[in-house]
Amino acid sequence: MKDPQKLKELILEKIDFTQVLLDYNVNFVYDPRRVDETQLHCPFHGTDIKPSARFYKSTQSLFCWVCRKRWDVIAFIMDKENMFFLQAIRFLIKKYKIDISFIADSPEFVMSKSIPSTIDNYEKFISGNQSNIDLKIIGKKIKSFKRKISFKKYNALSTAYHMLDYMFFKGNDISSDLIKLKNKIKGIKNGNC
Numbered sequence: 612m613k614d615p616q617k618l619k620e621l622i623l624e625k626i627d628f629t630q631v632l633l634d635y636n637v638n639f640v641y642d643p644r645r646v647d648e649t650q651l652h653c654p655f656h657g658t659d660i661k662p663s664a665r666f667y668k669s670t671q672s673l674f675c676w677v678c679r680k681r682w683d684v685i686a687f688i689m690d691k692e693n694m695f696f697l698q699a700i701r702f703l704i705k706k707y708k709i710d711i712s713f714i715a716d717s718p719e720f721v722m723s724k725s726i727p728s729t730i731d732n733y734e735k736f737i738s739g740n741q742s743n744i745d746l747k748i749i750g751k752k753i754k755s756f757k758r759k760i761s762f763k764k765y766n767a768l769s770t771a772y773h774m775l776d777y778m779f780f781k782g783n784d785i786s787s788d789l790i791k792l793k794n795k796i797k798g799i800k801n802g803n804c
């Protein structure tokens with residue numbers, strides 16, 4: 612498969628964050644197409660009476676003073692769509708029809724032959740795949756633990772999830788590791804961890 616880092620660079624180069632924000636109907640104070648910087652109502656932290664966020668066109672970044680967080684287009688999609696990194700990358704490539712064909716498959720990221728290499732076919736393939744269905748459920752569960760368990764535990768779970776998502780994306784059989792992660796989550800739910 613293609614190197615996720617290269618896909619990320621391509622996305623940052625090809626996708627206009629301004630347009631993505633407009634597509635999500637965020638509440639800008641000024642039309643971001645006409646100004647270099649503009650305030651906006653933060654799309655994340657709930658009611659935002661004063662526009663707390665600022666969008667910087669030159670650096671294609673969004674910053675909120677209340678959230679104290681900075682987003683690029685990928686981070687924005689991760690938070691907005693509740694996705695992990697690779698999911699957000701796939702989502703953006705598909706939604707904004709980014710041509711990734713010229714990025715050569717990297718030998719380090721060889722995907723098994725049974726998995727289609729184009730994003731469209733890949734989406735079709737994974738939508739019915741049990742490991743992928745399990746991954747999605749586990750991802751949601753882990754997100755629901757945020758701020759309810761210690762940051763260390765949350766971080767460990769989400770790192771484990773990322774690894775499996777990555778391994779799956781590379782075409783590995785992750786079913787036995789998924790069971791281990793599921794059991795870990797069950798343990799947390801029952802208060803054993």
Ligand SMILES: [Zn+2]
Binds near residue numbers: 663664676
């Ligand atoms: Zn905010």
